Amino acid sequence: MHEITILQLIKGLDIGGKNGGDSRFCVDLSKQLAKIGYKIILCNFFVMNTSSEKGFLKDLEKSNIKTIQLVNWSEQNKYFHYLQSIRKLEGSLKNREINIIQSHFQLGAIASIYLKTKNRNIKIIRTVHNIKEYEEGTIGLLKRSLFAERIYPAKLDAEVGVSQAIVEQLRAHPGASQHPEKIHLIHNAIDLPEKLPDIKPPHAEGQPFIIGSVGRLAEQKGYRFLLAAMPEVLKAIPGCELHLAGEGEEKAKLMAIAAELGISSQVKFRGYLGNISEFLTGLDLFISSSLWEGLPTAILEAIMAGVPVLATDIAGNRELIQHGKTGWLVPPADAQALARGIIYAYQHPELRHHFAEEARAILPQFSIQTVTEQYAQLYQRLLAGAV
Template identity: 30%
Template sequence: MKLEEQNVLFFVRTMGQGGTENVVLQLCEILNLNVNRIIVCSSGGINVKKLDSMKIKHYVIPDIVKKNPLSIIRIIAILRNIVKKENVTIIHSHHRMASFYSKIILNKQIIRVVTAHNIFQDKIRLTHWGYKDSHLLAVGEDVANNLTEVYKVPQKNISVISNAVIPFDEKIEKLPIFSKESNSILIGNIARLSEQKGLKYFIEASGIVSKSFPNAKFFIIGEGEDEEQLKALVKKLNLESVVSFLGFHNDIQNIISQLDFLVLSSLWEGFPLTPIEAFSVGKTVVATDIEGTREIVKNNYNGLLVPPKDSNSLARAILKLIKMNEFREKLEANSRRSYIEKYSFDFYKEQIINYYKNLN
């Protein structure tokens, strides 16, 4: 395939905060100079301005998870118009409903690619139909296994390219909230504020830790539908002086660089970017032992793994990293090694370009 002749449409639910949206931005950066044109369609979000800075056209569509007949008709009409107007040759979907709609338009001249970002167990018939006759790209081995075992996608239709992050080579911009006292420890959790991310258990663990180590400070970085509920929990547990909500930030590696370590309290994941972002700046993580995450975080090598939904185990692991400086430094060195050996952006870029060249 001649990449320079291709017009690529990235079809994603939103361009807001999240790992999927970050992957789309990375793909735009990689392919923007290699293909004829990139177009993105989504319901919008804070990252549309990044598309603007790359001079990539963005089309606004209704939220693709809405099932009312009017929305479905509008989405199909808008998608068909985009495909025709932009002479789209490749549709690259980043959501199961996006794959569903890209198949509905039934244009056999268009190559259909679907990236599976997460692990699911539901909507089996719909997902199987949407994925049929598509090129499937899984962001990790656990995601690929989910596609074959649950959705019966043939292995020959699946390629695996692990997520990566761009290296952080900038000067750290100090945030006043991260100014440290002599023996304080700064611990962060960077996530969408939703049930999936298990922040309830992170907050409960912070209360347990603060009783043993009062100088531990906990930060939640992100936005989401559970924000008020989580803030109410912090107030109920009298942890206002322990846990701070920092809202959305797009300078994630800059923030991680100023923390002592990260916590990932997720209940389920596909192949999360956050631990890779931590590794890229030489920080270790305490993470839940779930599919996807355990592909990246190796217990007692580059981080610590604990059972999900277990505040006490989470607290014990956090305290271990607080108290055992030499052990934490060993994990940090290995985390940086993991990034260089497995998740460097140059390697990811090479894989993506080769993948696109071989599409047919």
């Protein structure tokens, strides 16, 4: 096979801080693609200079994946820096033969369209990781109308949704009716070990019941509702602890809410953690309180760790958890529903164990090996002109 070079575009490598599961998935996908013979260049648009970013850069270097670091992140000048980053990327690609550009964030998709004007032979793909791509209000509506509904369907060679809900959203765009063959479903995925950890045993008598979540401390994750549920939870489960792994822009706000509710001693903000598996196996119940998602890999990682899951009943979560069969689903943005669900799960340890076992049946279809093969097939079809 002629060596195929794929340029992966991500917003950043500060995974667990400014960046989330989309960047983590891209790292895992890139490593797996490199294993099966693809040449991968991973472009990090916005440099954060955090310990998380440095750790992932070392990991990529060990996998012989070349990285391109573009510009330092600045919230105040982000659009100027974005334009600067495109110019820098264009310069970095001189004398490099790129076959495919795959973007994992909005501005990356725009950059790939621009880069294709310089080389019409390049195939360009965007992977959509979130059901809610744009901000609320007039500006968000204009962006969606211009880019998602018109420019992307016309200019991109393929659009990939990581969940069925996202694929349906892509197909509903006006421009997609002209190019339905460009839209594909390829799930997010995780790297499964050869042997899965044991299912989480019931928590020991006299030990605190520990619930927790993994993700950026951002509005999307709905943590303010989870915190609001804790006073009711603590009435029924004295000593219960909530552990949150991750960093993000809402950290100070969430800590203030915990203090205002008088629950600071029972809420542990764990920050960025390099070993998420160890964190997850320490939980008695994993909580996803998200308000919207694409296909959350954090839930998959909890299932892999053998931890039962209680999640909000939203698109994406519903593709991973069947209520009353493999976990619990509760309405989003509802602190009382979260509290009732947590208390019920605590009171039914046999169901927690049963659901944790049953949930694992879905894992093979979400393995990084399976999903990488699906992407490889898409790349080959694009290069052969079959899409």
